[in-house]
Amino acid sequence: MPLHRLTTLHVGVTEMDDTREWYRQFGLTEEEPGRMATRDGGVQLVLESAPYRGIRQIGLGADDPDDLARIAASLADADMGIDVEHGDTVRFRDPIDNVAYEISVAPRYAAAPTSAVTFNSPSAAPRRDEPADAVLRAHPVQPSNLTHMVRGSKDPVASIAFHTEVLGFELSDSLGDFGGFMRCSDVHHNLAVQLAPQPFLHHVSFECDDVDEVGRGGAHMLDLDADSHVWGLGRHAIGSNYFWYLKDPSGNFAEYSSDIDRISAQEAYQPKDWNDKENLYSWGPPLPMEFLAPPDIEDVLAAMAED
Numbered sequence: 001m002p003l004h005r006l007t008t009l010h011v012g013v014t015e016m017d018d019t020r021e022w023y024r025q026f027g028l029t030e031e032e033p034g035r036m037a038t039r040d041g042g043v044q045l046v047l048e049s050a051p052y053r054g055i056r057q058i059g060l061g062a063d064d065p066d067d068l069a070r071i072a073a074s075l076a077d078a079d080m081g082i083d084v085e086h087g088d089t090v091r092f093r094d095p096i097d098n099v100a101y102e103i104s105v106a107p108r109y110a111a112a113p114t115s116a117v118t119f120n121s122p123s124a125a126p127r128r129d130e131p132a133d134a135v136l137r138a139h140p141v142q143p144s145n146l147t148h149m150v151r152g153s154k155d156p157v158a159s160i161a162f163h164t165e166v167l168g169f170e171l172s173d174s175l176g177d178f179g180g181f182m183r184c185s186d187v188h189h190n191l192a193v194q195l196a197p198q199p200f201l202h203h204v205s206f207e208c209d210d211v212d213e214v215g216r217g218g219a220h221m222l223d224l225d226a227d228s229h230v231w232g233l234g235r236h237a238i239g240s241n242y243f244w245y246l247k248d249p250s251g252n253f254a255e256y257s258s259d260i261d262r263i264s265a266q267e268a269y270q271p272k273d274w275n276d277k278e279n280l281y282s283w284g285p286p287l288p289m290e291f292l293a294p295p296d297i298e299d300v301l302a303a304m305a306e307d
């Protein structure tokens with residue numbers, strides 16, 4: 001697979017200063033104004049002032065220039081009328097939804113090993129005579145990486161075909177005509193699409209070391225602004241990850257996640273039949289309507305349609 005991860009996502013925001021501060025509090029490091037870095041992935045979120053919130057460009061990483069050339073050739077051979085710029089990077093617009101993509105040579109993640117966390121249970125209690133590690137953590141949460149994003153597509157079936165057949169993604173799970181979860185690494189999903197009239201940004205997700213970091217991060221953001229809460233803490237069924245969704249001051253959803261499924265090979269993985277939105281989560285608070293239909297969605301879709 002020539003691709004190996006999301007690199008940098010450019011996101012339009014309407015409230016630049018407040019949104020920058022919000023992502024600093026979320027745990028990203030602002031290396032330059034609006035350029036937010038994760039702990040292990042470098043700058044992975046670039047905030048751009050825009051008349052409406054949403055995706056400005058999706059960045060994907062490849063291992064070397066030969067892989068870039070192979071992807072450029074695949075795009076040209078797709079016979080989909082794609083205009084491909086191929087220099088140090090490969091730039092194009094997705095032929096289904098007209099979303100801008102930039103593929104560049106990027107290092108693979110090299111996440112520092114996290115300290116071993118022990119859990120006591122009725123049958124095994126390896127932690128003796130000391131409190132849980134998480135109780136003693138005092139450092140601010142620092143997400144490791146931008147692990148996935150979810151966006152709208154006017155034709156998810158065609159979008160999945162484009163991403164898998166032309167770009168080399170693999171399909172992990174699908175929701176029939178409604179959408180699908182795709183990966184360009186061993187993570188269960190790096191990109192998911194869902195049926196929508198415009199390719200709006202549903203959410204970005206940042207991977208944390210463990211569920212305690214998801215909880216500590218969510219609690220910190222609620223301490224600052226209880227209205228930023230969207231949904232959590234819970235555990236998804238598709239992908240298995242713990243989640244806590246929050247809303248930035250421009251209305252974009254951002255997720256803390258951990259313990260997402262890893263897939264070693266397509267043939268080793270058995271997708272289940274998830275064709276039921278009840279399966280969106282295994283446990284957690286009731287699914288809020290806001291998650292399915294963000295409160296500003298009508299305005300965002302109208303602005304995108306006019307753009």
Ligand SMILES: [Fe+2]
Nearest residue numbers: 148203205255
């Ligand atoms: Fe997610």
